Amino acid sequence: MVTGRVQNPENMEKYEKIKVVGRGAFGIVHLCRRRTDGALVILKEIPVEQMTRDERLAAQNECQVLKLLNHPNIIEYYENFLEDKALMIAMEYAPGGTLADYIQKRCNSLLDEDTILHFFVQILLALYHVHNKLILHRDLKTQNILLDKHQMIVKIGDFGISKILVSKSKAYTVVGTPCYISPELCEGKPYNQKSDIWALGCVLYELASLKRAFEAANLPALVLKIMSGTFAPISDRYSPELRQLILNMLNLDPSKRPQLNEIMAHPICIRPLLNLYTDIGNVKMRRIEKPLSTVQTGPHGRPGGRLASTRTRGGLSGLTSTKMMHPLPLSSVYTWGSGISTPLRLPMLNTEVIQVSLGRTQKMGVTKSGRLITWEAPSVGSGEPTLPGAVEQLQPQFISRFLEGQSGVTIKSVSCGDLFTTCLTGMLLKIQNFPSRSQSIVVLELCDSG
Structure with a gap:
């Protein structure tokens, strides 16, 4: 059985389908309203009857991974159940769209460095949580990074091809979106968390340049670009530290790429990291006019001067x-x-x-x-x-x-x-x-x- 829950016809009664918001290799994504509280949620519908063994394992894997993760910058998992021979996975809805959509709408108007780092450190914290659970994301990309309604909070989603590691073992399967795959993946070598670091470097590059680090007309040409590690430099409006951080994460040698905790200790990441956790709110202020007796008066006893x-x-x-x-x-x-x-x-x-x-x-x-x-x-x-x-x-x-x-x-x-x-x-x-x-x-x- 794919899911740990027994089939219950009442499960689907909890949700009111609103519209289809996406279709993927494994199924359909519905936007639904939860009847108990009116909250909008995502229901991923994955047919299981005609699945191959590998596809069933992938669906099962996503449920297993989502259960392990609990972080404000990761899409929250609610439940899963069987409904009409389909696996239904209920999860958090992010109304702000994807980071890829956000970047595309910039229309070549570069983001300021503070905004880039604000997004980046949230992705960094989420990935750190994932790696601490001995999980590789293996498909980190701007299309899988979602935004809240204010487009200020980012949340990593789509763990369909994640792999849970055992201790420090390395994975071998070649998966992931071609533009973000690491050189070791291109060569078919074993890989570990450093492949996610490479993808994170690609995401940071995309935030800074509004385009992908590695693109080509066909797959062989793309692999050659990735293997050579050549990409256009980002604008010199950004700090040398930001440019160097991208270079470090996109190092062809996985052993020379920084660990996530090293990136978090990087000088340009410290302030945006602190800003995430030091927003303690604010006190609403009111403008207060001084009593008329204290305001200088002009002729005929009228207040003199203009209040600014x-x-x-x-x-x-x-x-x-x-x-x-x-x-x-x-x-x-x-x-x-x-x-x-x-x-x-x-x-x-x-x-x-x-x-x-x-x-x-x-x-x-x-x-x-x-x-x-x-x-x-x-x-x-x-x-x-x-x-x-x-x-x-x-x-x-x-x-x-x-x-x-x-x-x-x-x-x-x-x-x-x-x-x-x-x-x-x-x-x-x-x-x-x-x-x-x-x-x-x-x-x-x-x-x-x-």
Whole structure:
């Protein structure tokens, strides 16, 4: 039997078919509505009666693979059942279409590097999850990478020809879409996860150039191109690091292609990876007009000047008079939690803070000029209103000061632990301890290898 579920006529009653959205080698893909909650789902219908043994194994394999995978960047598997001599696989619907469609609609208008990396790191995380389950995708391509309705979240799908590996064994079957197959596949050599790395390199190249790395009029010509490893360079508008990453993944020697964890540690991938996991939401702000008594008046007691909309660097908007413009803060830092019920703005010492870190006993920031600012333990007292629209209530008061004893060192970044703070400068020459009232500061300076 192909599926682990027994045939149940009531299974199909859960779904209302809407339309056919695709046809493939193994069957039909339906868009359906789940009757219990109205959610849109995909039902893949795979006829099993006239299947060959290999086709049945492939269908069974897809169910087995989908059950093993659980990741936000992989199409979610719901269930499978038999219906009228067909295997039905219910899975998540991605309404944003495929990444291939997204690229095609660009009409030669290149993506910016941040967008490319935003998509790429999500695919990277999904593939890392797949490989951790000892699974090869073996058909990674832009047509199998789907998008959510906002076209911001990518999800890998179509595991029909995936292969579950045993430990570090290598696969031999030649499968996959020709434009994305690796050189070792072309030669009929055994391969492992590094073939998926090659395909991932092809996907990254396609994001950067809006065309495939390897294309030809016929299969023999395509194989020759892949075997030679020659492809047109991407635009020089992109960083050298991005170009080098593509070259590394499209190395003809599988052993020289980077591992997925090495790619994730690549400098250009770190920031987009962090951005995926540091979006903690936002607070909706309201514009607040100052009371008329505080607005400068013109002749006959009418308000003088024109009220103009202004925006701070932190993105908070308000109203101010053009005749009585007050200097805006260079930056704003808010804190909440641990007894602070509403966001509280910290004092800034008339400086611009570019990075902050919070520990159990300390709050630290790095200024644009490379100085370390600290906000010390508050004393309880009545505070002023914090964010626009916030209710005035009792709030602790923090005291800000620059770190004492910092001279000749430019701080690049800071990280707070439970009882210590670590700072990173531009050059690893020495370790300094800066005394503080409540914690020690360790400064690591990284030296140039040259």
